[in-house]
Amino acid sequence: MGDAQNIIKIAKAEVGYHEGWSDGHWNNHQRYSPAVPGLEWSQNQAWCATFVSWCAMQAGLAGLYPRTASCATGVDWFKQRKRFSAYPAVGSQIFFGSGGGAHTGLVYAYDDDFVYTIEGNTNADGSAEGDGVYLKKRERRSSYVYGYGYPAFAQGIDSADPAWKGKAPSVAKPGSGVVALATGVAPGAHHPQVRDLQRMLIAAGYGPIQGAVTDFYGPKTQAAVNRFHLKNPQCMSKGKSYDPAIGPAGFRALQVQAGRR
Known part of the structure; x- marks a missing residue:
């Protein structure tokens, strides 16, 4: 729905x-x-x-x-x-x-x-x-x-x-299931795409996320995103050793790891 x-x-x-x-x-x-x-x-x-x-x-x-x-x-x-x-x-x-x-x-x-x-x-x-x-x-x-x-x-x-008209969410690759990161998806925020982020983190093996699936980008989701970054340092914000904030490139990479094409 x-x-x-x-x-x-x-x-x-x-x-x-x-x-x-x-x-x-x-x-x-x-x-x-x-x-x-x-x-x-x-x-x-x-x-x-x-x-x-x-x-x-x-x-x-x-x-x-x-x-x-x-x-x-x-x-x-x-x-x-x-x-x-x-x-x-x-x-x-x-x-x-x-x-x-x-x-x-x-x-x-x-x-x-x-x-x-x-x-x-x-x-x-x-x-x-x-x-x-x-x-x-x-x-x-x-x-x-x-x-x-x-x-x-x-x-x-x-x-x-x-x-x-035509202002649907952008798609990273035509015809693919990989979608772009929406504005407003950030640590501490509520956003409907956080549910998708949590599902992808779990599917790609960066869970568990206690309390998921919700629209809240809380501490458990942030920790899972950091686990993703530790294995994918190329997606981490420059110079950070702990990075709980998913970026556009990281979100695309995460979806591919979770099986989206």
Whole structure:
């Protein structure tokens, strides 16, 4: 299952969930804020962005979406990475309202006229008071739709943006199974391609990696990468005796050793 479908599956499983009710009103008390490290403070506040952050964390894609309770901060996060578009994409984060600061959700499909989303802190009737997680159908050209943040999925992204057509991850050799190292794969980082790195390290005999397979480039993965470098010093960063950071050339060499061609 690809990254986009993974987070979509997790988000759809939450459809039908409702926040708390007190004194005759929905009260924004929900289960997502306490479950996202760093966003515990957002309990009892608008939680649409927190819901997206929770879904990303559950999918092992926390590094590909902004961890924030603020829609405006989410817009800035994608724009700083030059991954913001006026066109929908599967798995993208959609933003609504002036500057994108009013509301947010996840896109699970789109067509020529509509975008289909999973949104937290919304409702079925379009009123101002959100109460739960719903599937929504939005007009693509509505003035309420501000734009879309594109996560850096390892498999590329299914986008309606003409400028993004063909921007799938690069391949080292045409027709081969050897793929290029993605930007952001580094010690201490979360990235979906870390799973692939861990699998290749284990397959090539540089394991075991306790706790694998995950998207976290933690100390156990770093130690395995160093074991690879000790046997392949030509791939090691110049002058280092301990090198836990895989580089593009090393990643290609590792894949070949693991049996990819």
